[in-house]
Amino acid sequence: MARARALLPELAGFAAAGAAAYVVDVVLFVWLRGPGGLGPLPAKALSFVAACSVAYAGNAAGTYRRRAPAGARATRRAARFAVFCGINAAGAAVQLLCLVVSHYALGLTSARADAVSGAGVGMALATCLRFWGTRTLVFRVRPGSSEVGRRDT
Incomplete structure (x- = not known):
């Protein structure tokens, strides 16, 4: 219970x-689809990279700032960002x-079913994967460290 409570701020x-x-x-x-005049795939690719940048910056400067080593090399930061x-x-x-499983394999083709599978179930599972990956692979704690705020450099 205490471990779960300690995870709440994170x-x-x-x-x-x-x-x-x-x-x-x-x-x-x-904006990119409308006034920007881009097609759906380039617009989504650019918005995805921008969103990843914002999420990374927010996690690095906020959520996991105590795990950030002082003076980390730019190549290491770039590798973390790529991961x-x-x-x-x-x-x-x-x-x-x-969405594919629900719509095509299970035959649940209504707009509501698509929303539940893609934006509901899919988002929940994706968020769990992102949280695990971010804390485990990007901003990890050093093995054997008693400080939660330390990570590999």
Whole structure:
């Protein structure tokens, strides 16, 4: 119980960074599709990268700031960002897979079923994957460290 309680601030910070990223993703996508004049795939690709950048910055500067080593090399930060984007892409794939299974394999083809499977079930599973991946692969704690705030450099 104490361990779960200790995780609450981390979950809240992760959710706040994710919410900000979601807003950037939606607003930028809508703008790029409309006044920006881009097609749906380039617009989504650009809004996805922008949202990943916002989520990464929010997590690095906020949620996991105590795990950030002082003076981390730029190449290491770039590698962490690449892993973070990969985790987010995997989350997007999970959401898409939930929609594909529901719509095409199970034959649940209504707009409501698509919303539940893609934006409901898919988002919940993708968020769990993103949280696990972010804390385990991107901002990890050093093995054997008694400090929660330390990570590999």
